[in-house]
Amino acid sequence: MSMATALDTDDATAQVRALAEAARAASHTLALAETGAKNDALTAAANAIRGAEPALLEANAKDVAFGQEKNLSAAMIDRLKLDPARIEAMAAGLESVAALPDPVGEVMAAWERPNGLRIERVRVPLGVIGVIYESRPNVTADAGGLCLKSGNAAILRGGSESIHSSGVITECLQRGLEDAGLPRACIQMVPTRDRAAVGAMLARPDLIDVIVPRGGKSLIERVMNEARMPVFAHLEGLCHVYVDGAADPEMARAIAFNAKMRRTGICGAAETLLVDRRADPAILQAIISDLAEEGCELRGDEDVRKLDGRVKDATEDDWYTEYLDTILSVRLVDGVEAAIDHINHYGSHHTDSIVTEDADAARRFLAEVDSAIVMHNTSTQFADGGEFGMGAEIGISTGRMHARGPVGTEQLTSFKYVVRGEGQIRP
Numbered sequence: 001m002s003m004a005t006a007l008d009t010d011d012a013t014a015q016v017r018a019l020a021e022a023a024r025a026a027s028h029t030l031a032l033a034e035t036g037a038k039n040d041a042l043t044a045a046a047n048a049i050r051g052a053e054p055a056l057l058e059a060n061a062k063d064v065a066f067g068q069e070k071n072l073s074a075a076m077i078d079r080l081k082l083d084p085a086r087i088e089a090m091a092a093g094l095e096s097v098a099a100l101p102d103p104v105g106e107v108m109a110a111w112e113r114p115n116g117l118r119i120e121r122v123r124v125p126l127g128v129i130g131v132i133y134e135s136r137p138n139v140t141a142d143a144g145g146l147c148l149k150s151g152n153a154a155i156l157r158g159g160s161e162s163i164h165s166s167g168v169i170t171e172c173l174q175r176g177l178e179d180a181g182l183p184r185a186c187i188q189m190v191p192t193r194d195r196a197a198v199g200a201m202l203a204r205p206d207l208i209d210v211i212v213p214r215g216g217k218s219l220i221e222r223v224m225n226e227a228r229m230p231v232f233a234h235l236e237g238l239c240h241v242y243v244d245g246a247a248d249p250e251m252a253r254a255i256a257f258n259a260k261m262r263r264t265g266i267c268g269a270a271e272t273l274l275v276d277r278r279a280d281p282a283i284l285q286a287i288i289s290d291l292a293e294e295g296c297e298l299r300g301d302e303d304v305r306k307l308d309g310r311v312k313d314a315t316e317d318d319w320y321t322e323y324l325d326t327i328l329s330v331r332l333v334d335g336v337e338a339a340i341d342h343i344n345h346y347g348s349h350h351t352d353s354i355v356t357e358d359a360d361a362a363r364r365f366l367a368e369v370d371s372a373i374v375m376h377n378t379s380t381q382f383a384d385g386g387e388f389g390m391g392a393e394i395g396i397s398t399g400r401m402h403a404r405g406p407v408g409t410e411q412l413t414s415f416k417y418v419v420r421g422e423g424q425i426r427p
Helices: 012-031 035-051 053-069 074-080 084-099 138-149 160-179 196-202 217-226 249-261 281-293 302-307 316-320 335-346 359-368
Strands: 107-112 118-125 128-133 153-157 187-189 210-214 239-243 270-276 297-300 327-333 351-355 373-376 413-420
Touching: 012 118, 012 128, 012 153, 012 187, 012 196, 035 053, 035 084, 035 138, 035 160, 053 074, 053 084, 053 160, 074 160, 084 138, 128 138, 128 196, 138 153, 138 160, 138 187, 153 196, 160 187, 196 217, 210 217, 239 249, 239 281, 239 335, 249 270, 249 281, 249 351, 270 281, 270 335, 281 297, 281 302, 281 327, 297 302, 302 327, 316 327, 316 335, 327 335, 335 351, 335 359, 351 359, 359 373
Parallel strands: 128 153, 128 210, 153 187, 239 270, 239 351, 270 327, 297 327, 351 373
Antiparallel strands: 107 118, 118 413
């Protein structure tokens, strides 16, 4: 299976311009497409991904080998790797998106003015969305599927290490479009590892309406600094779990372990554990033992180190660090107020959770922590659009404008006002 939309020229600027012009033309068709056609395309793409499993595994083996040559961490290799279960999850995710309501055309509000004018606020697609991401090839399916369902053309620029896998997935998505009678150019992949392609995308506000970056800090900073169009910022997942003094011990133990260790390389993985000084020291000691026995490196303040000799000294930088690895920072704090202060100072405004049976403490935490997702008595690993019932996500926006939290089909739309009259003129 060939890489999607291979062009004759190696010039990144020319490649991006050609892709974006094709996407702009295709976006007009897709914006008007019937729900049934979009759902047919998603279903056909899901079936194409299942049928392409051998080709996907072969392509992914090349990507993993490339990642290993680049000395990617074990966590990053895990994010990159595909297996039959993950391939099936991609296909099932597209089917979940197909089953979602179509946001395009939804009447968000309607009212009538005293002069008889009838006004509606109606959802419409954003247009052309550029998605720039690293490592995880499943983002190709998620982003392409969500853009398709929300009526947006997509230009996908995956990481250099996932180019073969993403190419096969993009081809499957394009097969689905063709089967449903929609233009292949509704979903395209930038077929080059040249990093100049990112700059070329960020410089075309005339052709690309929104950029969604997913990746490391350096990528996000570059996009935020260079983009000439709006950005749905997906900053670091510097997620916290706070174990309150009124926490159920076994619940705290299970949540802390799952939040860190279920998958350490995803943005919803906990990176810092905060524990109330009032809590029974046995709770933290049990959590430390659970994590250490699974090979997690623990870095703590002086009080935490006194509890267990396996805990290393945490530096100031550790509280700012998204490890995406089997490393966790641990600190004792003076109650919920100190936990909130720590999170709002050091965190990335992504996802933070409190474990407590104290309703007042939970209420305060949920109200005062300034993050896109705040949780009570559950693992931060649930910070995922699919787990929220959104089918999938194109990313988790940590900004405050337009979209915040998981970005699904509704968040990939804007709106317009439709005004109907019967000959009224303004005096």
